[in-house]
Every structure is written in structure tokens, then in C-alpha cells.
Amino acid sequence: MRAGEQAPDEASPSPASSHRRRKVLLVDDHPVVREGLAGLIGRDPELCVCAEAGSITEAMKAVEEERPDAAVIDISLGTENGLDLVSRLRTEGHELRILVLSMHDEMLFGLRSLRSGANGYVMKHEATDYLITAIHQILGGRVFVSPPVSDRLLSSVSNQRAQPSSDIDRLTDRELEVFRLIGTGLGTSKIAHQLHISHKTVDTHRMRIKEKLGLQTASELIIHAASWLREGRTRTG
Known part of the structure; x- marks a missing residue:
């Protein structure tokens, strides 16, 4: 090594190695569905699945142990209701971001999910198109609902005289x-x-x-x- 040169700092991590992937908890009572969602999330270099749960009890345990940055929660957890889990997480002061999944129309469950404390809502059949975008958006402090219905949701909120769609x-x-x-x-x-x-x-x-x-x-x-x-x-x- 020449005079005046400094030895490289071997202890200093490279930018890539110091980057922490954001942790996501998956909550769905169907293992096959969790596997599919985990596959989608695993492709994103900024995200990782830290734990999976099939019930409210399992989910609460995972939140305490893993401290995820976000949770993707299905509304239908067998005979349990995913919105009860959302409400419990908020009541107990957990600050992780929450994305709700459902097989039902956003106009029915979207606003209910947001009122319960969720940060976003995606229908299951749209997960391939919107899941990753939704997770990044809620992690960024924003609210996500899929584009096809966002205008309808906003309209229903602003129009106090709007009649129920069904x-x-x-x-x-x-x-x-x-x-x-x-x-x-x-x-x-x-x-x-x-x-x-x-x-x-x-x-x-x-x-x-x-x-x-x-x-x-x-x-x-x-x-x-x-x-x-x-x-x-x-x-x-």
C-alpha cells in the first residue's frame, strides 16, 4: 500500500448488504393461498414474508414475535372475521400497516375495512395485479384501493345521500x-x-x-x- 493511502474499511457494509427488506405477515386460513401470496411478495427485492398465520390467535402471536412492517389479512378466516383482527391490532396499539384481502366487492367491504383501521383493500382476484403496489403504497403512509373502484368509494364517502348499491x-x-x-x-x-x-x-x-x-x-x-x-x-x- 502506497504512503498516504487508507486501508479499505472491511467492516463497512455495502449499500446492498445494509438494505433491510420490509417484513410482511400473511394471514389467511388457506395454506395454498398463503403460498401464492408469498410467491408474489418474494419476487420483490424490498419485501419478505416474515411469518404466516391461519387464525387470529396465530396472527397476534406472529405480530408479537416478528414485529412485521405490514400485514396482509384475509377477511374470511374460517369462522373468524379478519376485521376483528384489524380492530384488535389497532386497539392494542400495533402500528404496522394493514392490507385487507377479500373475495367480495370493495364497495361492500372496502369502507368497512378502512373504518376498522386497515390502510388498504384489494380483492383476491386482483392480487396478482395490485398486491405489491398496494403493500408499497401503504408502507409509504398512503391508503390503497384498486383503481377500478377508487372513484366509486370516494363518491360514496362524499355523497351523504347516496343510496346503497345493494x-x-x-x-x-x-x-x-x-x-x-x-x-x-x-x-x-x-x-x-x-x-x-x-x-x-x-x-x-x-x-x-x-x-x-x-x-x-x-x-x-x-x-x-x-x-x-x-x-x-x-x-x-
Whole structure:
């Protein structure tokens, strides 16, 4: 080494080695879906999947242990509701960014998700097109909804007199959750246990749902709920 020259600092990391990939938690009750999402995320050099979970309990444990920067959460976690997980994360003060996935139309669940504390919403069949963009956008402190419906969502927020686009939109968040569970085949007792409410409260919700949807019998309610749930799953292909 010539006089006056400085030895290279071998301890100094290169820019590439010092770059930390942002950690993403995947929450979906279907392993195959998680595998597909992980494949998409793994292709991005700035992101990595730090953990996967199939239930609210598993997700909360992963958040505590891994401290992810973001979570991608499916609304339907078996008999659990992903929005309950979103609300719990916010109530407990976790500051990670949250992207909600759903097989249902954004006009139905998009605003509900954002009200629960999510930072973005993507329909499952659009995940290939928008997932990575959505994750980067929410990590950057912005809100994401897919372009095809963003104008509709903004319009519904600004227009206080806007009418619901369907009878389903008239249901409250709790009524919609009861309706979804009815569609999965659960009866009153199991719904009450799942939601930690009384049988009487479930019956009241069922009555109000029938009134809002123009249904007369319990059988009609079950068929309608199952059909709605099946239609949403079919759209995701």
C-alpha cells in the first residue's frame, strides 16, 4: 500500500448488504393461498414474508414475535372475521400497516375495512395485479384501493345521500358478519359462541337481516346467505 493511502474499511457494509427488506405477515386460513401470496411478495427485492398465520390467535402471536412492517389479512378466516383482527391490532396499539384481502366487492367491504383501521383493500382476484403496489403504497403512509373502484368509494364517502348499491350494503357490520356465518352453515348457537353474544342477540340480528333483505323465512335466509358467499368465492376463480 502506497504512503498516504487508507486501508479499505472491511467492516463497512455495502449499500446492498445494509438494505433491510420490509417484513410482511400473511394471514389467511388457506395454506395454498398463503403460498401464492408469498410467491408474489418474494419476487420483490424490498419485501419478505416474515411469518404466516391461519387464525387470529396465530396472527397476534406472529405480530408479537416478528414485529412485521405490514400485514396482509384475509377477511374470511374460517369462522373468524379478519376485521376483528384489524380492530384488535389497532386497539392494542400495533402500528404496522394493514392490507385487507377479500373475495367480495370493495364497495361492500372496502369502507368497512378502512373504518376498522386497515390502510388498504384489494380483492383476491386482483392480487396478482395490485398486491405489491398496494403493500408499497401503504408502507409509504398512503391508503390503497384498486383503481377500478377508487372513484366509486370516494363518491360514496362524499355523497351523504347516496343510496346503497345493494340490499347487502344496508346491513350493519355485525349483521353482515352474522349473515356471512349463516352462509358458512353455522346455526344460532355456534354463531353466538363464535361472536361471544347471546342467542337472543343472534336471533335479533337474523330478524333484522331478513327485514332488510326482504326475506320471509329462515330457510330463505340460509339459502340467500350461502348463495352470496358462494358467488363471492366463484368470482375469485
